[in-house]
Structures are given as structure tokens and as C-alpha cells.
Amino acid sequence: MDWMDTSLLPVSPLLVSIVLIIVIYTITTQYCGQIRVKKVQFTDNQSVIIDEKTGLRGSVRKLSVTDAEEPKSPFDLFKIGLRKSKDKFCLGNRQSFSSPIKWITYDEVYEKIQLFGSSVTTLMGEISTNNFIGIYGKNSPKWVITQLAGSAYSFVIVPLYSTFGDEAIVHVINETELKIIVCDTVSQAYHLYKINPQKLEVFIIMEPESTFQSFEKEWSDKVRLFTFEEMLEKGYSNRLPVKVPDDNDLFMILYTSGSLGLPKGVMITNKAYLNAVKLTISLTEENHFSTEDLSHVSFLPLSHTMEQLTMIWAIYSGGRIGFLTDGIESLFDDLRDFKPTFFCSVPRLLVRVYMSFSKKIHSKPIIWKICRYEINKRIEEQKHGIYRRNGIIDFLFFREFRELLGGRVTAIISGSSPIDRDVLFFIRGVLSCPVIEIYGSTETLGLVSSTMFEDVDAHHVGAIFPGVQIKLIDVPEMGIFVSKDQMGEICIRSKCNMLGYYKNQEKTEEVLDSEGFVHTGDVGVWLENGALKIVDRTKNLFKLSQGEYVAPEKVEQTYLFCDLIQYVYVEGHSLKSYAVAVVKPNFKRLRKEAVDIIRKLPKTISLPIEKKCENMKDGESLEEITNAELCTRKEIREFVLEKMNSIAREKGLKGFELARNIYLTPEPFTVDNGLLTPTMKLARMNLRKHFANTIKNLYEEEKCY
Template sequence: MSETLDAIENRPPSIAVDFVARVRDTPDAVAYLFPRPLPDGGEEWASLTWAQTAERVDAIAAGLVALGVAPTDRVAIMCQTRIDWILVDLGIVCAGAATTTVYPSTNADEAAFILDDSGSTVVVAEDAAQVAKLRAERERLGAVRKVVVIDPEGSREAPEDAGDAGDTEGDDDWVVTLADLEAAGTALLGKEPDVVERRIAGIESDQLATIIYTSGTTGRPKGVRILHDSWSYQAAAQATMAFSDGNDLQYLWLPLSHCYGKVMISGQLRIGFPTAVDGRIPKIVENLPIVRPTFMAAAPRVFEKVYNTVVTRVKAEGGAKYAIFTWAVGVGRRHVRARAAGHRPGLLLDLQYKLADKLVFAKLRELFGGRMKGCISGSAALSDDVAEFFEAIGVPVFQGYGLTEATAGNSVNRYGENRLGTVGRPLPGTEIRIADDGEVLVRGPAVMAGYHNNPDATAEVLDDDGWLHTGDIGELDAHGSLRITDRKKDLIKTSGGKYVAPSDVEGRFKGMCPYVSNVIVHGNNRNFCSALITLDADAIRGWADTSGLAGLEYADLVAHPKVQALLDGYVADLNAGLQRWQTIKKYAILPRDLSVEHGELTPSLKVKRVVVEREYAALLDAMYKGTLVET
């Protein structure tokens, strides 16, 4: 334990130091894998060694210096997750500047607010569509001196609010390419070979490293100020928890504009494992068997999607195959529960589990590439049933907990200590306690310095003793593992005075119904609980193909009486295990799934409950006026 704390307490002032050390120690090892387009329209996976990565990072860092970027100046990135995002971010770090992250899906108005509020002086944009948003709001971007475009030949489809997209060429030199920036950096390095080294040496641990804007559901988002020391702490803490010995391969698709994604690249610098980078969510299933990673971080929706797809596909095939699958999963769950209770499974159960693994589980692991040692789940709660399923098939999902305001990582389950239903023990060096009203409080090096330009909001969540008031309700078990029960502001109090934790009910339903995509339990100040439900399009179409409804569009399917009857059964099963005041008395199936594009999900796939309830307010009101059939 003392060695662990020593490693954390003696961490370097920034991850730039970790990066330099990694390049020095393993220059020829593979650092990153990434998809690269081929002339025939296909793709191949290319790679960069640590030495090759350093060559590009140094050129980007020096290029920023050549543009006049000073230490702590903000440089924004508007780009989806791709290798260039990581290279640019490392370049910003090594230049001693601070990264402002902007989701590429952010509209022009909000992007302009973020860039103006952060005082960003340079913006690195992915393609012409992102540049178009900047051109449309240029009058509001007084501090932005230069726009650097990564892929000037990329997407030409600008968002509707971007105005005239045109191309990356303007009537001035406001826009340059990333290649131009790197060329300028290389030229400066020829004159001042130690310019980047000097910038790294000048970084102080309490210096601003990143501003990440939270996804606001009302009003403008708040900019979370994260110091260099917080990222360095995350790297050191990850290295002490034995998630990787350097021989692993990470698959990274998470949005790097989100703290959860960004924290997954900090530990890599300290530990040294390679990372395969591709932020295109539809490519995940296709890429996993090709890349064959050993671990991956994801949001619960990804695991739920895999679970639903597997269950519905096998169920549709029916017969002996479905019977064997059902038997195997039952055996796997009993095996997991026995181990979780601290019991030896017994000879018969062990033999059954080995047979189940051979017949079913090994084939399921091939969906992940066959080498997956485990996955990390964060951003929202994962259903206990879904988590148990993955544990049973030999792909354990380690739930973790954190906020943007605490650099994403505060607690996590570990290999050999995966306590299902919890988000694990605190990271070494982080303190977690429960307030008298049940709120989770966090203190330690990961906690933010405050909200940018917003001292009043900072004072609301950071107290004088350094405790971050998270807004989450939770409890610590006898082993020190944290269990999150709900958001403080999301707790429902019915008009009868009963409290309901919606995420608990929602999680149970997701574990029971393989056709559900999202569910929002509603009922604050109402006389009973209701729910808005969306279905997984692939899963429900698979069911439809074997239920006489093949060929129907999603909107027609969810309105069909047979689908209503199907859901009635699952809701009845859910209610059977709930207290009376928790039960779902009425529900409605929405005509489409929730999406990032419609503003109902954050880019990390977390439901914006307030947005959904506002959008479907009339439908919710109708359920309380008795215009929909009660279940």
C-alpha cells in the first residue's frame, strides 16, 4: 500500500513528462492503431510507434508555439474521436497550453459560446463542416486567431445552422491545415531544437490543462477547469491498479471531448499499452473481431445493445440452440452468484460451467475478438442482470464512477474484485464519504479547480474543506465499495409522499426486457409512476421476423398491438418485484429511439431526462388524464 501511495504522491507535474518517459523507454513499441482509407474506398489499420508519435506531437507543439500560443492559452479541439485528436491534444499539453474540448455535434451557437467563454485562441477543427460553424459565428470569436483544419478534404455536409459551408478556403489566412501547422513546427524545431522540451519543463502541476464543458440540459454548459496535476494523478492511479501490464491492447471509441474518454488516454502514457482508436460507434461491432483488444471502456448502452442482440438473435433461432443457450446462461449466473457469495461453486456446477463455456460462452467472446479480459463501464448505471450476464460469459464488466468535475475516475471495480451492483472502491489517493442526506462527496487530486468564469456555481458544489458535492445518492458497503442509488435531483417523490429511485427501476427493466433501448421513469409530484420506453430497433425487428410482423418499419412496429402485448408482459414482470408505489401503472412506447442528434442523449449516451420529459410532456400528461390504457 505504501508503494502505491508513494507512486501517486511522487507523480510528475504533468502527463507530458509521462509521455516523454514513455517515448524514451519504448520508442519502437506500437503506441496507436487507427483506420486509414485506401484508394479503392476501403480501409486498413495503420500504426504509430511511440517514436513516430513523438515526432508528430513535437511538430504540433512547436507549430502552436510558432502561432504564438503561450502557456495556459486555450486551444480548442472540435473533432470526433480519431488518432489526430490524440496527437493534437498531446501537442497542446507539450506546448504548455490548455485544451478546450468541443463535441463535433455541438451546434454553431453553443460552439461559439464555449470558444468565447473559454477564451480559446486557436481552434483545431476536424473538417469543412466544423470550419463552417466557425465561419458562421466568426464575429463572436474575437479571441480566435487561427483555425487549424485536420482534414480539409473531409465532410462537406455542414450542420443546418452552420450557414454557407463553402470550403476551408477563405478570403484570408484565418484557416490553415494541420499539415501546415506541423510544417511550421518542424521549421521552428530546426532553429530551436529544445523549444518543446523547454515548454514541458515549465509546466507547473497547478497549471490549467483542460476545460471541459458539461452537457447542459437547461441554460449554457459550465466549463470544468482541470489542472495538469489531475491528469497526472489519474495516470499514476491507473498504473497502480493492475488493469494492464503493458501487454494489453485498448479499443477506444469514447468521445474524447468527454472526460471519460480523455481519462482513458492518460494511463496509457504511464503504462505503455497500445490503443486502437476509432470513434465511429456503428463500426464497434465490426472492428472488435479485427482489432482483437484485451480491454475497452464503454457506456452501459453498448453492453445493453450487445446483450439484447445476443438474446434476441438466439431466441429467434429457437429450438435446441435456444434451449442450450438458456441452460448455459443459467449455469453461468449460478456460478457467478456462488463466487460472489464467497462459496466454492462445487464440482457439478464447475463441470457444468466448463461445458457451458465450451458450447456457448467461448463463441460469445469471439464477438469481442476472443481476447477480451474485461471492460470498464461508466457514465451511467449498468443493469445488474446485464453485468451478471457478461461476468458469466467471461467478459467481466468493471463498473466505475466519476464526474467531469472529478476528472472522470473516482472509484472502480478491479480484476479479482468485481463486486456487481457497485462502482468499486475509491482510486488510491481519492476519498469518498456519504453525507447525512445520502449524497456522495469526493475529495482528492482528481477534483476540479472550479467552473470557468463561474464562481457562484463553483461555490455550490465545492465546499471549504475541498469536498465535491456530486449530486449523486449512494452508500458504501462493508468492503468500502460504493453503490450509487440515484441522482439527488432525479429522485421522484410521488404525490403520496413516497420516494422512488428511477434509475433503479429503469435498470431492472433493462435487465429483464431484451427489446428495450431506453426507459425513463416519471412520476414526481404525480399520484403514480409512468414510463417512456424506446425499443432497440435491431432487437424488435428480429422478434418481428418470427412473430408475423416482418417488414414493418420501426414506427409501425412500436404501435402494433402485438408489440404492446409483448411489453405489457415485461412491465407486469417488472412490477411483480417492486413495491406498490414503485410500480409502472402506465407507459408509452415512443415512435423513435432517443438520440444525440435530437439532443436527448449526451455524446457519451447518457439520457438527458429533463429534455426527454419536456419533449414528451403532452404524452406524459395524457397518461395522468386517463387517455391511455392502464397496465
């Protein structure tokens, strides 16, 4: 029989096709499209003990900055980028999604820096003010130009979170004696003047509205009003030479988001800022980030250290930066159009990508198992420096999720809080790129430690940055002792540390000690490989009656994987053996679940709502009951708590970490009502006060089930 005569073989065309697909998949997986990165040598030894007595640790990493010319200011960093990309795009934005992106080149930015810096310098002389200038508004090309002009002409930048409440804004204006503020719109200027008319003298409007002229006429005897373009024109007629500040001069005052009371002004010198940029450059060079055709989308507030350093690194590298068209809600539309090669994010956005994938795939068990197998396989390959984007699974399922970020992202940096292990592995596997977690604070300019390319383990923040030293100290008021508990408060000594809090010596001395260590308020522990792991904030941790510590932020982040929850606040008490929680539900989702929950009640109950639910179809939403009424129903509370804890158990939370009673609240968690910080984190002290009686009642009621 001729072995080529396949007509005699009992093989169906479908089976042949499947075999061919598997063969092609295997070949492409093993031999095509692999990206290899150089192995990092110290993933098993990520810090070194400097002083056995104090437990002081240092870095095993080396600082690597390749530019021969030593930059003296952030403006010098821009000039390095200018040399690399003189005629190329630098900053870009658009008025709407139907409008084209308007880019300005490095040359054009350089010109605008000089013009704006000259006119602001002249203006400061006219009104006899200090050399501080405030910026209030969303990230934009003009925001960046203002900052770089400050560096070039020696005026101090004071960014204001757009989500600051009025009390915080007035506090910052008064403390820094601001007289000049650059803001987005006339309406913002009007509001700022209204809440603090005594101090402010000049407003520079980045995006003038139709009301600009009427406002200018109405307030001409009280304040001076200019458009950004008018300031550039003034610079043409009186161009001044650049006046670069000294190393130890103030460059910026970054106000903390103020989860505890009024925000504090972190003083950052030129030297500290440049040292932080060197660490950023070293991180990218050490991990072989490609700066070829580098593109970044700036969406985290520029009053946030991580976005500050990412922005200036992109400029130093000669890359281009795009800005949001609308708000964070349309971020993925901007990512699609700007196509970044580098993504600086926070965990909650990565969770959105993960949840989108989960909803699509989890309903198909076989496909989910195949995808999970492929993700695990890729994680193993990444330990050896291999990142690939090929194969049938990638083509059919993974590629579309890379497109959510624009399709070109080759590295992700995440900060602000830890990433859940499942999310981290998903992002690494599906997006097939390194995910670097960074730990730091405003007081340390955001850079203390980071994970490495090949260290794919979760739940730690990696190796100490070059030149940074860390020690753990006892927290006696919490009953935490390093010798006993192997954990303690993280204290940082670094050339990036703040000078202190502006006009607040008392708070400075609480945080910055005589040896130059910043006391972070974070509790940490060293892992066997020398990596640093964050437990939680000292003020967040609580100890249960049986002696177990609970890190509420970890528990809260786990609970947020429950789609019935929008926000959750976990609290505990040293005289109780369990935690409780306050939950702001996702009411749209909860109303659909409520129908089935109420249907299952005993038939002896016959109330209007119960009768209504009996006649409703699956998937219908219960609209005949208010949010407040929905929150008070015991069966709803029990269902939500059971769903929360079921997910928490699946994700490995221990029994003592789980909430045993919950309160459902219809009240939103917002910045305006003080329950969230301007960075959208839980304002824990405010929540503790606001829900004090609620927490007390939950413990008196004891367990919900």
C-alpha cells in the same frame, strides 16, 4: 470374463462418448487453463470511517506507483511510455475497413509532438491570442498528438463534443475566447465559422477534403486555414524547446455534456490530472492488470474523463491505441481487427453483447440451463481469484462472444451508469475476465471509487480510491435525511477535484464548498461492507404519495431489456402513488408483434387494418399503418406496458417502481432535438418540459390497464 472385453457390456457407443466428454470436460475445467490473481484483502471492509460526527469516510487502499521518476506533466507520462516502447507502435487508424491499419511508433509521435507544438506556439504569438486551443472531432492519432503537444508547450486544451449543439459550441467558443480550433474536416470548419465568425481566426484540418483549397481561397481574407501536415512542416523550420507548465497551471477545460442548460467548463490543472493518472495506475497494479502487449481501442469521446485516463494510462504503459474506422456502429469490427487486451466501455455496449447471447441461447432451454450453470460456477471461482477459459461449454458457446471483443480482452472497465446484475454476471462468466465498475464525475476527474476483482456482487461502485474522502449529506428539499434514510448526497474531497468552473464563480460555489468538497448531486448509501452504492441523481429521484422513493434511471435501464423499446423516460409525482413512462418504441420489432395483437381483438371489430391482420402470416410486419397511428392504439400501448413490466418483475423491481401508464411516441430521442445529452444520456429536464402535458394527461387518464 476378461474385464477388458467391452463387447459383452450393454453400453452404446453414444453413451461411452458422452461419458468421455464429461470426464475430459471435468479434467480440463479443474486442472487446465486456470488464471489466478492475488486475493484482495479488503473486500469485506471497503472504506473506513474517519469522522464519526460527520460520517466522513476514507480509503483502505494504498497508492502504488512504481516509477521512480515523479512525472510533472502528462507529457512526462508520454516520455515514460516512450522509454518503454521507443520503436513500438503507439497510435493507429485506417481510412476504411478495406485499408490496412497505419501505425506510428512512439518515436514518431514524439517527433510530431515537438513539431506541432512548435508551430502552434509560433502561431499563437502571431495572432495575439490566449494559450487555448480547441479540438473538435472524433478520436484519432492527431487528436492525441495535439493534446500531448499542449502539455509539452503549455497551451490549454479545450475539447468539444462532436455532438454539442450550435448553441453550446458558440457558448464554449465565446467563454474561452477560442481563436484556434483543430477539427476533422473542412466542412466542420465551415460550420463553426458560420455560427461564430467574430471569434475564430485559425482552423487546423486533420483530414483535409477535396474542398480544402476552394474553402481556403474563398475564406482567405477572413480566416487562416492549415492542414495538420502543414503545421508539422512549419515546426521543422522553427523547432522550439519544450516548455512544460507548472503543476498548478491549467492543462485542460472539459465542458460538461450539459443535461441542465449550457455546458460548464471544468478547469483541470496538471496536478489534478496527474493525481488521477496515479489512481488509474494504482487500480491496474492493485488488480494485476497485465500491461504486456497492451492494446486499447479508443471509442468513447476523449472529452470524457474515463477515456482521457484510459488513453494516457495506455501510453504511460507503453501500449498501443487504435481508433474507430467509421462510427460506433462498426465498433465490433474494429475490436475484431485491433484485438484490445483491455476494454473501457459503458453499460449499453455490454448489454448489446448480452442480448446477442440471449437471443441465440434462450430459444434452447437445455443449452441455456447448462450455460447458466457454468456462468454461476465461474462466478464462484472468481471470488477466489480464479479466471479460466477452458472446457467444452467454453469452446462451444462462450468463445465466440469473446471474439466479439477481439478475443484478447483480459479486463473490462465500465463507467457512466450501473451495470445490470444479469449483464454483469454474464460478462464476467462468459468473457471470463474481471469487470471493474468505476464511479466519478467530470468535476472529480472521473475517479472516486471502483469495484474490485473478487467482489462479484452487483449494484454498487465499490471501494474508495486512495486519498479520496466521501461524506453523505442531507437533501432537505427532497426530504432525504442521512440519519433517517441512511442515504444522502455524495460529497467528494480529492486531489483530483476540479479547480472550479471556468468564468462561472456562481456555479462553482454551488458545487465546490469551502472545505474542498465537490457536491456531486448523486444520492448514495453505504453498504455493510463499506462499499458505496449509487441510488440516483438528486434531481432525478421522485417520491410517491405513499412515501416511497423511485430512482428512474434504474427503472429505465431495466425496461430497456424489453426488445420493443428503443428509449424510455420514467416520471412520477409526489401526489400520485405510481409512475408513468414515455416510450419511443422499436418500430421494426413492434410492427411484427402488432399483427398478433390486433388478431386477438374481439371479432366484432371489423376495420381495414383488422381484416388485413387476419390474412397475414406469423412473423409478417404490419406496414399499412404509420408509426403515429400505431402509437395511439390502446391495445398496442397495453401490450407494450405489460411486456415492459413483465420483464421488470423478473428482474426484481418492486411494484411501486413499475409504470402504470405509458405514452408511445413516434418522435426520436436525439441530441439535435435536445432529448439526449452529447453523451447519449436522457436530457431529463428537457424531457420533463417537452412531455409536461403528456405526463399530465397520463395521470388524468389513470392506469392503462
